[in-house]
Amino acid sequence: MNTVLEKPQIAASTLEDLSRQHLDAVVTYALHLTGTAEDAVEYVTAGLFHARHFPTAALQRDGRAILYRAVTRAARQNQHYPPQRRGVARLFAKRPALISLGPAAADATRINTAKRALLATEFSRRAALLLRDLAKLSYREIGVAMECSPEAASRLVASARREFGSIYRDISI
Amino acid sequence: MKCSLLTLSCALDGELSRDRQLELDAHLITCERCKTGMRYLREETERISLLAPVRLTSTTTTALLERSRVLVSAPGHAPEEPLDSATEPGEEQLPDPMPAAPDPFGALGISAAVLDAPAMLEPPDIIPSDQEEAPEGQSDSSELEGTDPELAHGSAFEASEADRSASDALAAVPEELWLADTSDDPEPDPTADPFLPTQDATPPFAEQEATAVDGFPPAIAPPIAPADEEAPAESLGESLVALDLPPLPDESPSATDEPAADDSRPNSMVVPGWEPATELKVPWEDIPAATPASEAWSPEVAGLAGITGLPVARPSPLPPAAPFPAAPPPTRPAVAAVPGLQADRKSSVLDRQPPRRSVGGGFRLPVAPRSGKGGSEPRSWSRTGLVAVAALAAVLILWNITHGSKPAGVHHSNRQATAAASATPSPSTSPSPTSTATPLVLTGTQSVGSSGSGYSVQTVQYGVHGSQFWVVFHFVGGSGQPAITSGFDGPQTIYLEMQGVAPGTQVTQPATGNLVTSVSIGHVAGFSGAVYVLHLSRAAQISPSQLTGSEAGAPGYLAIIQ
Numbered sequence: 001m002n003t004v005l006e007k008p009q010i011a012a013s014t015l016e017d018l019s020r021q022h023l024d025a026v027v028t029y030a031l032h033l034t035g036t037a038e039d040a041v042e043y044v045t046a047g048l049f050h051a052r053h054f055p056t057a058a059l060q061r062d063g064r065a066i067l068y069r070a071v072t073r074a075a076r077q078n079q080h081y082p083p084q085r086r087g088v089a090r091l092f093a094k095r096p097a098l099i100s101l102g103p104a105a106a107d108a109t110r111i112n113t114a115k116r117a118l119l120a121t122e123f124s125r126r127a128a129l130l131l132r133d134l135a136k137l138s139y140r141e142i143g144v145a146m147e148c149s150p151e152a153a154s155r156l157v158a159s160a161r162r163e164f165g166s167i168y169r170d171i172s173i
Numbered sequence: 174m175k176c177s178l179l180t181l182s183c184a185l186d187g188e189l190s191r192d193r194q195l196e197l198d199a200h201l202i203t204c205e206r207c208k209t210g211m212r213y214l215r216e217e218t219e220r221i222s223l224l225a226p227v228r229l230t231s232t233t234t235t236a237l238l239e240r241s242r243v244l245v246s247a248p249g250h251a252p253e254e255p256l257d258s259a260t261e262p263g264e265e266q267l268p269d270p271m272p273a274a275p276d277p278f279g280a281l282g283i284s285a286a287v288l289d290a291p292a293m294l295e296p297p298d299i300i301p302s303d304q305e306e307a308p309e310g311q312s313d314s315s316e317l318e319g320t321d322p323e324l325a326h327g328s329a330f331e332a333s334e335a336d337r338s339a340s341d342a343l344a345a346v347p348e349e350l351w352l353a354d355t356s357d358d359p360e361p362d363p364t365a366d367p368f369l370p371t372q373d374a375t376p377p378f379a380e381q382e383a384t385a386v387d388g389f390p391p392a393i394a395p396p397i398a399p400a401d402e403e404a405p406a407e408s409l410g411e412s413l414v415a416l417d418l419p420p421l422p423d424e425s426p427s428a429t430d431e432p433a434a435d436d437s438r439p440n441s442m443v444v445p446g447w448e449p450a451t452e453l454k455v456p457w458e459d460i461p462a463a464t465p466a467s468e469a470w471s472p473e474v475a476g477l478a479g480i481t482g483l484p485v486a487r488p489s490p491l492p493p494a495a496p497f498p499a500a501p502p503p504t505r506p507a508v509a510a511v512p513g514l515q516a517d518r519k520s521s522v523l524d525r526q527p528p529r530r531s532v533g534g535g536f537r538l539p540v541a542p543r544s545g546k547g548g549s550e551p552r553s554w555s556r557t558g559l560v561a562v563a564a565l566a567a568v569l570i571l572w573n574i575t576h577g578s579k580p581a582g583v584h585h586s587n588r589q590a591t592a593a594a595s596a597t598p599s600p601s602t603s604p605s606p607t608s609t610a611t612p613l614v615l616t617g618t619q620s621v622g623s624s625g626s627g628y629s630v631q632t633v634q635y636g637v638h639g640s641q642f643w644v645v646f647h648f649v650g651g652s653g654q655p656a657i658t659s660g661f662d663g664p665q666t667i668y669l670e671m672q673g674v675a676p677g678t679q680v681t682q683p684a685t686g687n688l689v690t691s692v693s694i695g696h697v698a699g700f701s702g703a704v705y706v707l708h709l710s711r712a713a714q715i716s717p718s719q720l721t722g723s724e725a726g727a728p729g730y731l732a733i734i735q
Contacts, residue, residue, distance in 0.1 A: 027227045081241065100233075107225035114221070132186065134222060164221075168220070
C-alpha cells in the first residue's frame, strides 16, 4: 500500500522573502566556497532555481538552511544555471549575460593567505567551516545544509578546522 | 577526560552540554595541550569570520532573483508561469539541473501560490462575452494560468513561449488602444490607430493586390466573410449563370444526374477552421483546375473580375527554374545490350565483384581498381587513406574540445584550490648529493651573516607569494649568525653555501609547477658547510635574508626568488 503524502502548501513569496533576506550571506558563502564571483553567481542562481523548482516542506521549518543546502548542492555537483551544454553543442550555445557582482565583491575576491588555505581544503570541510564560522549556522542547520546529521556536522567542522589550520600554518611563512 | 579536538571544537561553538562544558573547563586548567589547541581554534575561527562579506545592490539582487525565477512580487512583472515550465526564454527545454535531488512533492506545492500572482495583462474589456459566460464546470486551471488549455496540457516550453509572446504583443500596443472598447466605438479613426479594425475590415481583393511591399507580391488570401453574411447558394449560382458558367446542380436528393462514384468525394470543400461562408457549394467536377492550362489566364480574362477567392496564377518573382538534367547515359552498355543479363542483375557475370578480404575482424580493405579499364570501384588506397586520416583528425579534435578543456578529476570550483595546493610541499625525498668535481665559480654572489657554527638544517619550507617563491631553511642548535653565500651556476641553478651549518638528512621537494623545480644537497670541494642546489624552471633573481629566532621561531635563512 502506498502512502501518499500531502502536498506542501508553500507560498511562493516565502522563498522570495527568504532569498531577499539572506541573499547577501548566501552569495558571500558561495563566493568564498568557490573562489570566484562568476561561479558564485551561477551556483547561487542554480540553487535558488532548484529551490523554487522543487519546493520542500522544510522551507518553512529550516529557512535559510534550505538556501545554503541548495547552493552547496549546486556547487558540489558543478551545476550551472542555465545548464551548460555538453559536447560540441556548448560551442554554439548562447550564454546569457553574466550578472556581475561589481565592486561589492572586490574585497571578497581578493586572495589572501586565509583564502588560499581555505581553497586548499576539501570541499565538504570548506563548506562546513564557512557555514559555521562565516554564516554562523548551528550544527543542526549545518546538518540540513550538508545533508548529514548534526553529529556528523560537528565532526566535519572539527576536521575542517584542523585541516585549515594545518594548511594555513604551512603556507604562512 | 581525554583530549579531543572534537570536544574543543564543540565547546568553541557552544554546542557542548553543560556537564561536558564544566568537565572541559576543569580539564583546560591543567592540560596545556588542549589550551593551545583551543587558542588555535579560536584563531582559525576569527580568520574565517574576518573574510570579507558581499553587499549586493538592489539591482543585483533583483537580477539574481529574476534569473533564478524566484521573483514573484516585482511591480509590473509578468505573471508567473507554472513552476514546472520554468525555462529560460530562447532556451530549449533542458533536463533538470539537479538530477540528484528529486523531490516527491514536485512543483505542485507552489502552484497554488502562483495562482495568487497578479492577474493577466489582458484587459477584461477585450475578453469575448461568450468566454465570460462559460459554464463553471470547465477547467479552472486553464483559465487561471492564462494559457490555452492545449498549451497547458502540452509542452511547458510552448506554454511559456506563448505567454511571453502574448505579453510582448500586448506590451507593444499602447495602453489606450487595448483599453478601448472597439465594439462600442461608433467612429474609429483608422489613420490614428492602425491596429483598430475599420468598418471595411476586408478590403476588396484588388486593393489587397495593390499593397505590394518592396516589390514582393502580397499574400493571396481569400477574404473571410463574417458568418452572418453568408451568401446563399442560389445567389452564387445566379452569378455563375450570368458568367456563362454551368449553374449549380440541384441539391435535392431526387436529383439523378449525380454520379454515384462521387459519394467517395466531398460534395463541397470545407477548410477546417474557416468560417462557414468559405464553403464552396460547387460540385467536385465543376471546380476548375487549381492551375489553369494557360499562363495568361486571369479573372479579368475569364470574365470573373467580380469574383474573389478564385485561385490565380501569377508570375513568380523568382527566376525560372533550370531544366531538369538529362538522365546520364548507361554506364554498362554491354549489359544493356544483352537482354538476358539485364533481366537478372544478380546472376550477371559482369556485375559480379571479386570477394573482399576481411582483415582484423570484419574490417574490409578497399578493393584496388582493376587494371586497364579502371573498373567500377570508385575508391582507391590514397583516397581511403585521406578520408581515414581526416576522420581520425576530426575525432581527435572533437575529443580535445569536449574532454581536453579540463583535466580529469579537477573540480570546476577547485581551480584556485588546486593552484593553492600546488604551493604546499610534497612528501620528503631522500637527498641526492650533487658533487662538483671542478672548482665552482658562482656569479651574482650575495652573502648574509658573518659568524656562526653548530647549526644544522631541520626543515625546508616553500611558499608562493604572488610572483615570489620563498624558500626557508630552519636551523636548530648552534649560535651566532652563520655565513651563507648564494650565487648562480648558470641562469637556472642557485648554490647556497652555508658555513657552520650541517645539511639535513632529508630535503622536502617543492610541488611541481613552481619556480623552483627541485632542491638537492650539493658538495663543493674545499667547503665544509652545507651546500644546497636549487634548480629553477627559468632564469630568476634571489634576495636572501637572515631570519632570527623571534621571526620564525628558530633561526633560519630565507631566499626570495622571483
